[in-house]
Amino acid sequence: MKIVVTGASGFIGRYLVETLLQAGHDVAALGRGGPSRAAQDSRLTIRATDYSEEDLKARLDGAAAVVHLAGRRMTREDDPNLLAPFVEPNVLAVERLMRAARAAAVPSVVLASTIAVYSAGNEVPFRETEVPQPLNAYGLSKLMGEQVASLHARDGKPRLTSLRFAAVYGHGEKGTPALMRFVNEARDKRTLTLQGNRLVSVDQLYVRDAVGAILAALDERNPGGTFNIGCGEAYTVAEMAETVNAVFGNAGNLDLGTSHEAPARRPRVDIAHAGAVLGWRPRYNLAQGLADFLATWDKA
Numbered sequence: 001m002k003i004v005v006t007g008a009s010g011f012i013g014r015y016l017v018e019t020l021l022q023a024g025h026d027v028a029a030l031g032r033g034g035p036s037r038a039a040q041d042s043r044l045t046i047r048a049t050d051y052s053e054e055d056l057k058a059r060l061d062g063a064a065a066v067v068h069l070a071g072r073r074m075t076r077e078d079d080p081n082l083l084a085p086f087v088e089p090n091v092l093a094v095e096r097l098m099r100a101a102r103a104a105a106v107p108s109v110v111l112a113s114t115i116a117v118y119s120a121g122n123e124v125p126f127r128e129t130e131v132p133q134p135l136n137a138y139g140l141s142k143l144m145g146e147q148v149a150s151l152h153a154r155d156g157k158p159r160l161t162s163l164r165f166a167a168v169y170g171h172g173e174k175g176t177p178a179l180m181r182f183v184n185e186a187r188d189k190r191t192l193t194l195q196g197n198r199l200v201s202v203d204q205l206y207v208r209d210a211v212g213a214i215l216a217a218l219d220e221r222n223p224g225g226t227f228n229i230g231c232g233e234a235y236t237v238a239e240m241a242e243t244v245n246a247v248f249g250n251a252g253n254l255d256l257g258t259s260h261e262a263p264a265r266r267p268r269v270d271i272a273h274a275g276a277v278l279g280w281r282p283r284y285n286l287a288q289g290l291a292d293f294l295a296t297w298d299k300a
Contacts, residue, residue, distance in 0.1 A: 007070030086141035166230030170207030206289030
């Protein structure tokens with residue numbers, strides 16, 4: 001079947017497109033960068049879009065599903081309390097996509113969201129049944145995107161599946177600074193230096209598991225809904241560093257530096273709902289994901 005992927009040139013998008021092609025699907029890869037062009041695989045079309053409603057409507061024609069990965073992520077330079085930069089890419093663009101999907105009679109939409117819709121105001125583990133209390137402006141914008149999408153899918157057309165991803169890592173990812181810094185340093189056999197509270201923890205999801213969740217959401221038997229997608233465990237910064245060193249053959253090369261220990265929650269998502277409804281469960285813990293990461297380094 002034909003599947004449209006927005007943000008296809010991004011980190012998760014590249015993995016997803018490759019996996020969809022391997023599964024025999026026709027893929028239309030959409031992005032803002034560069035002109036439309038032919039691809040080496042005849043089942044892949046690469047199309048530039050301005051994400052206007054009219055252009056999206058044309059791009060979605062004949063699609064069985066669209067996976068919406070495009071959007072704006074949070075950077076270190078962003079004001080965590082300023083919503084304005086995120087409204088257009090994470091809210092209004094979602095509305096245009098949903099209107100276009102309805103007009104093109106696309107049966108299924110899979111929307112990439114984030115666990116940043118939760119915060120310390122929510123009980124751990126985070127569950128989909130809780131009222132989200134966003135961590136920052138980015139998390140608020142993604143929650144607004146979910147709600148706008150739901151508004152346009154109230155009658156079940158299209159079937160909407162929102163996936164709240166934990167911190168995803170893998171080749172090409174730059175948004176998990178501590179883990180990726182550790183990986184690059186360990187590969188070069190350098191000393192990993194910890195700073196700040198080494199008990200701060202992150203739910204780290206390997207990109208292949210993120211793609212697996214999207215595939216499960218694309219299954220026609222999926223009734224739609226909102227799902228937490230994580231590894232089911234939160235790793236402290238110290239645990240991440242030690243695991244990276246063990247996998248990359250850099251064991252013991254660790255400097256605690258100016259790091260300190262202070263009480264910290266271990267925020268993670270409850271993934272039972274995804275298991276029960278989508279039949280999805282993560283295949284990789286942190287060590288297994290990093291081992292695959294290392295094994296595929298030269299192929300990335």
